[in-house]
Amino acid sequence: xxxxxxxxxxxxxxxxxxxxxxxxxxxxxxxxxxxxxxxxxxxxxxxxxxxxxxxxxxxxxxxxxxxxxxxxxxxxxxxxxxxxxxxxxxxxxxxxxxxxxxxxxxxxxxxxxxxxxxxxxxxxxxxxxxxxxxxxxxxxxxxxxxxxxxxxxxxxxxxxxxxxx
Numbered sequence: 001x002x003x004x005x006x007x008x009x010x011x012x013x014x015x016x017x018x019x020x021x022x023x024x025x026x027x028x029x030x031x032x033x034x035x036x037x038x039x040x041x042x043x044x045x046x047x048x049x050x051x052x053x054x055x056x057x058x059x060x061x062x063x064x065x066x067x068x069x070x071x072x073x074x075x076x077x078x079x080x081x082x083x084x085x086x087x088x089x090x091x092x093x094x095x096x097x098x099x100x101x102x103x104x105x106x107x108x109x110x111x112x113x114x115x116x117x118x119x120x121x122x123x124x125x126x127x128x129x130x131x132x133x134x135x136x137x138x139x140x141x142x143x144x145x146x147x148x149x150x151x152x153x154x155x156x157x158x159x160x161x162x163x164x165x
Contacts, residue, residue, distance in 0.1 A: 034105035042100045042114040062149035070156040093123030
């Protein structure tokens with residue numbers, strides 16, 4: 001009888017110990033919510049560019065972000081990115097917008113991307129509007145405060161280079 005009580009006590013302690021141990025848990029899948037935030041952020045960023053709101057445009061970039069514009073050097077860091085946006089928003093006759101076509105977030109919830117198309121019009125040297133259209137890719141990273149910021153922004157034209165006359 002004493003042996004049975006000892007076995008039952010040991011079994012009870014083992015079960016109790018096992019139930020108290022923390023089981024590894026899979027973090028919740030937040031991809032759908034993250035992708036919604038990224039899509040909305042990308043759309044709002046386009047609206048800021050359309051409104052020529054320099055500070056809002058720059059605010060979407062991470063402090064260590066990189067902007068890779070066509071036919072220009074890379075702009076790294078907020079000061080250089082601010083300068084690039086200042087120059088772009090000052091182009092005569094600028095009309096700029098973009099629309100995400102694909103948005104994806106990693107299962108880890110810390111990185112994602114948006115990919116889509118843009119349209120831009122600027123005036124040439126004679127004041128005549130010239131249109132461009134192309135594609136872009138932005139890589140977003142979740143910041144320590146939980147916000148998403150763009151760490152890499154790249155865009156280029158779908159149109160062929162103009163032929164010199």
